[in-house]
Amino acid sequence: MKDFLIAPSILSADFARLGEDVANVLAAGADVVHFDVMDNHYVPNLTIGPMVCKALRDYGITAPIDVHLMVKPVDSLVPDFAKAGASIITFHPEASEHIDRTLGLIREQGCQAGLVFNPATPLSYLDYVMDKVDVILLMSVNPGFGGQSFIAGTLDKLREARRRINESGRNIRLEIDGGVKPDNIRDIAEAGADMFVAGSAIFGKPDYKAVIDEMRRELAAAHG
Numbered sequence: 001m002k003d004f005l006i007a008p009s010i011l012s013a014d015f016a017r018l019g020e021d022v023a024n025v026l027a028a029g030a031d032v033v034h035f036d037v038m039d040n041h042y043v044p045n046l047t048i049g050p051m052v053c054k055a056l057r058d059y060g061i062t063a064p065i066d067v068h069l070m071v072k073p074v075d076s077l078v079p080d081f082a083k084a085g086a087s088i089i090t091f092h093p094e095a096s097e098h099i100d101r102t103l104g105l106i107r108e109q110g111c112q113a114g115l116v117f118n119p120a121t122p123l124s125y126l127d128y129v130m131d132k133v134d135v136i137l138l139m140s141v142n143p144g145f146g147g148q149s150f151i152a153g154t155l156d157k158l159r160e161a162r163r164r165i166n167e168s169g170r171n172i173r174l175e176i177d178g179g180v181k182p183d184n185i186r187d188i189a190e191a192g193a194d195m196f197v198a199g200s201a202i203f204g205k206p207d208y209k210a211v212i213d214e215m216r217r218e219l220a221a222a223h224g
Ligand SMILES: O=C(CO)[C@H](O)[C@H](O)COP(=O)(O)O
Pocket: 009, 011, 012, 034, 036, 068, 141, 142, 143, 144, 145, 146, 147, 148, 177, 178, 179, 180, 197, 198, 199, 200, 201
């Protein structure tokens, strides 16, 4: 089976007992913690910052933390999240004045760097920075809220992103975020994704392991 990563989005976790909930979802078989940072400026919602990332590390969470910055401006938060224990930091190209500089800054801080593409953001932002990205994250919903439906056109965009990654010859993760569920994860994998963010599909069910196991069965059946 391909190396697929499942990354529960803590946007749908229980914030009143976050450390315990994250530990539980990892014990249920998740690979990565997806950490959604929203500023009520770049996106119309407000969530969590570096202090919460550090609190998860202090609680004993050792899994990779994948910080998705939905903020503008971006750069001032990068060192703070690196110090707080982020493993991956991704940002939206429209939110940075200097995309190349921001990608470099993330790597200088010891994290993996990635660009995030909203449903209508063109992949051409990758044209001159392919050697500087470790992760490409395609949003399959408009960012800001969990529980939205997967936008079907994202499957073609995934195929295009996968083609670009293959052409680059680099080992770049292709991450998908928004409306991912057991009943569509196989099609999403076949379109080229290898890292799957899922919030409501996992945290919205009482048995995290049952959902993650079902996702893994679907992924094991994926072709390509
Ligand atoms: O970045 C996000 C929203 O901006 C969330 O990660 C995403 O929507 C996941 O939630 P769900 O799986 O419930 O769609």
